[in-house]
Amino acid sequence: GNSVTQMEGPVTLSEEAFLTINCTYTATGYPSLFWYVQYPGEGLQLLLKATKADDKGSNKGFEATYRKETTSFHLEKGSVQVSDSAVYFCALSDLGDDKIIFGKGTRLHILP
Amino acid sequence: GAGVSQTPSNKVTEKGKYVELRCDPISGHTALYWYRQSLGQGPEFLIYFQGTGAADDSGLPNDRFFAVRPEGSVSTLKIQRTERGDSAVYLCASSLTSYQYNEQFFGPGTRLTVL
Numbered sequence: 001g002n003s004v005t006q007m008e009g010p011v012t013l014s015e016e017a018f019l020t021i022n023c024t025y026t027a028t029g030y031p032s033l034f035w036y037v038q039y040p041g042e043g044l045q046l047l048l049k050a051t052k053a054d055d056k057g058s059n060k061g062f063e064a065t066y067r068k069e070t071t072s073f074h075l076e077k078g079s080v081q082v083s084d085s086a087v088y089f090c091a092l093s094d095l096g097d098d099k100i101i102f103g104k105g106t107r108l109h110i111l112p
Numbered sequence: 113g114a115g116v117s118q119t120p121s122n123k124v125t126e127k128g129k130y131v132e133l134r135c136d137p138i139s140g141h142t143a144l145y146w147y148r149q150s151l152g153q154g155p156e157f158l159i160y161f162q163g164t165g166a167a168d169d170s171g172l173p174n175d176r177f178f179a180v181r182p183e184g185s186v187s188t189l190k191i192q193r194t195e196r197g198d199s200a201v202y203l204c205a206s207s208l209t210s211y212q213y214n215e216q217f218f219g220p221g222t223r224l225t226v227l
Binding site: 049099 | 115116145147152153156157160162167203205215216218220221
């Protein structure tokens with residue numbers, strides 16, 4: 001079945017450091033890929049998405065590229081801020097399917 | 113405009129009791145989803161409604177779980193004979209339609225604790 005695997009946390013970085021959170025997926029069809037973020041005390045929010053191979057999703061300085069050949073969708077940011085501290089979920093929705101399948105989440109701590 | 117709302121925000125109950133969790137989707141959204149998030153895990157799909165009907169209930173763990181959406185707007189997730197393992201955050205999401213590329217907007221969740 002379809003699944004998402006992302007790196008385990010917590011990840012702790014200093015402010016202005018470069019961030020990568022790895023995500024790989026298994027899917028039988030042609031999925032759309034997402035990164036969701038959950039800030040402390042808030043609900044899940046869509047951070048970015050990509051709907052086909054080689055698409056790059058971007059938002060708030062975060063980027064992720066849909067790599068079909070490596071079945072990956074790694075999240076990157078060039079310079080993190082304390083306000084980026086949150087839990088990040090990689091997720092997919094397969095073509096013809098209605099539900100989103102989430103990874104287990106990666107908790108990110110940014111130190112000032 | 114208003115986002116997805118869920119009530120109550122917290123629910124504490126005793127093992128064996130019945131609970132109802134309510135979700136108010138964004139106005140005009142025809143698709144509604146329920147997910148369950150256990151501690152340290154990502155959300156797991158439970159059930160999806162398109163309009164009034166349950167289009168996919170493959171994620172419901174057993175027949176103690178049931179959900180309705182009688183008028184195509186508000187939905188209620190019902191859990192009978194609660195067990196300690198049902199303790200989790202129950203999330204509701206809505207989207208404009210069920211089209212794969214439509215963003216699902218999530219509510220804040222109901223934290224259910226079964227003692």
